[in-house]
Amino acid sequence: MYRYDTTDKSLVMERVAQFRDQTRRFLAGELSDDEFRHLRLRNGLYLQRHAPMLRVAIPYGLLSSNQLRTLGRIARRYDRGYGHFTTRQNIQYNWPKLEQVPDILAELAEVEMHAIQTSGNCIRNTTSDHLAGVTPNELEDPRPWCELIRQWSTFHPEFAYLPRKFKIAVTGAPEDRAASLVHDVGVHIVRGPDGQLGFEMLAGGGLGRTPIIGQVVREFLPREHLLSYLEAILRVYNLEGRRDNLTKARIKILVRSLGIEEFKRRVEAEWASIRDGGLALDAREIERMRGFFAPPAYRQLPDLDPPAEVDAIAKNAEFRAWYRYNTVAHKVPGYRAVYISLKKPDVAPGDATDVQMELLADLSDRYSFGEIRVTHTQNLLFADVEQGSTFALWQTLRAAGLATPNIGTLTDMICCPGLDFCSLANAGSIEVAKIINERFEDLDYLYDLGEIDLKMSGCMNACGHHHVGNIGILGVDKGGEEWYQITIGGAAGADASLGTVIGPSVSKAHVPETLARLLEVYVELREPEERFLDAVRRLGIKPFKERVYAAPVAA
Amino acid sequence: MPRQLLRDRQAVEDDWRYAGELGEGGGADAVILSFDQWRRERAAWMARPGRLGLVLLPEHKVEQLAPDLPHLSLVACSFPGPAEGRGYTQGRLLRERYGFQGELRAVGYVRTDQLFFLARCGFNSFELADGDLASATAAFSTFTAAYQPANDRGLGVKLQHP
DSSP: OOOOHHHHHHHHHHHHHHHHHHHHHHTTTSHHHHHHHHGGGGGGGEEOOSSEEEEEEOOGGGHHHHHHHHHHHHHHHHHSSEEEEEEOOOOEEESSGGGGGGHHHHHHTTOOOOOOSSSSSSSSOOOTTTTTTOOOOOSSHHHHHHHHHHHHHTOOGGGGGGGGGGEEEEEEESSOSOOGGGEEEEEEEETTSOOEEEEEEOOOOBBSSSSSEEEEEEEEEEGGGGHHHHHHHHHHHHHSSSSSSSSGOHHHHHHHOOOOHHHHHHHHHHHHHHSSSTOOOHHHHHHHHHHTTTTOOOOOOOOOHHHOOHHHTTTTHHHHHHHHEEEEEOOOTTEEEEEEEOTTTTTTTEEEEEEHHHHHHHHHHHHHHTTTEEOOOOOOOEEOOOOOOOGHHHHHHHHHOOOOOOOTTSSSSSSSSGGGGOOOOOOOOHHHHHHHHHHTTOHHHHHOOOOOOOOEETTTTTTTTTSSSEEEEEEEEETTEEEEEEEEEEBTTTTOOEEOSSSSEEEGGGHHHHHHHHHHHHHHHTTTTHHHHHHHHHSSHHHHHHHHHHOOOOO | OOOOETTTTTTEOOOOEEEGGBTBBBOOOOEEEHHHHHHHHHHHHSSSEEEEEEOTTTSSSSSHHHGGGGGGGGGEEEEEEETOOOHHHHHHHHIIIIIOOOOEEEEEEOOGGGHHHHHHOOOOOEOSSSSSSHHHGGGGGSSSSEOOOOOOOOOOOOEEEO
């Protein structure tokens, strides 16, 4: 992974000093609430319902064991013993004390971490494929490019006061595991006309109040121009994006109102003026950055299939299920990528305790070259586990409540913090996750349902990506009560689509029954091997809608 | 009391007057006009001796101003509120694309905490709305390095660019 040099280190330390001084001035009354708000919001600090919330950046979701250990220690020392992993592959602490935040930042800086630009109207953490570098059919590892973007966007003087927040995702494989089509900018590594690698550049995707799928701005961008092209897009957006109405300020609204052709024309015109300037990347620098992400020292191993080949464990049905659902193929023979499910039924989705984080740090040292990844679906991942070690790893994970064998199933849901923590939310989401888990606790039923993305947001800001859930749940406020609007048919991958609302919203207590009815229809009407998403696409919402609203739900 | 500002990292007394601040008979030899005033009364002001400057609002296009830049000794970019960010791009365009060498001033909601980024975008003068000017100069050394080329003009930033 990328390692800081002395300059990177000094920049982060200087940020700690800057923020310490800003906090001191605020606490001394030298900065007003509003003045401080504009400063703290560029440093991941929100003042929430109960306490401040601090969001810490995890660039493209990649952590060293030492960093995760530090995150665990911070959770214990400054919070209530846990942290919440987010859809931007970051971590949030919900209970820090304002006056201690500078100390937290100082501890983070010791392990090359920070909270820079994790909130505010600036360029946020760049996200990527959590299987980057290990997935078999990737064109190229996207992480070196993510790091180049991280550096370019960090303290970019021109783009610190954008009309609205700005999110970039980079992928290098045909499957899109980073939801790049619903990002302000999506960067896809693609092969160009002459066989060389470069980028397809998309813009204008987004969720929130107005969900839109991103559109192609440039089909092929030579690699050395990545940063200048991003700078051109950001410059057009900074000047032309709406600032009069917060709900119309994202780049998606600009792209939509100009039309993709006109937007493209403006970006290209801007790019023509700067493309040969100081942002061009030379081949040596690209190689240097790639060097940081070179493959670890894999052993030469036979390609095993432990559940089938290792007698002792073949009989263990629980392990077999975990292996099937929570591990995926690796490009190197003898290795698997292993998901650590943070979707245990009685725990808020994405939460991990201090003890779990420290345990995972130790386990990653032992089993996965000391690196951990955060997925945008709010799980963790060990990318490089020897197949022969999976049984031992599973036993330890299971004892720690980290082996719920549900990755990709209904209960592997994305969920925002909701009304329990967030001051924007209309409705709770953690409680709904809990009652859904109670209703769908039968794993065999979940396995029969197969791959289903359930995504839930507590309000229109769509932090839980509900629009692109195969099933989406949106919390709405109805005369002071929490109600839930259900959509089906959304998808976040390379075939991204927005879900369709099935009808009137339902009360909290009725959410599980509503889901049960949707799934009943699916089980009845599906074709062999047909996923829920494909069935919805084939059938339309009508049969689902009819069943859900046909009979009142028994209270 | 004459306006105090920060120019080239020094606290100085402003030698410019906005057109609205001129008394009977003019008087100042350095006058800052509004963009509209400049468009309407350009010829009259240019016939007058002395230096001219103008205020660029966030919605104004730098390219509209480009032909006039040789006649201007000062451009003031306006930041009407804490969320306004167009001036950062305007500043860079003025310096880097149109080669403006005169005084580039930030006015409006301009706070000490913004100075570093503004300076990197080519601004060299600041009508600060907070704090005392002498201590504000420390903000120019908030960071000793930067990841992206910009317009540092002697800020002493080490460029850490891939």
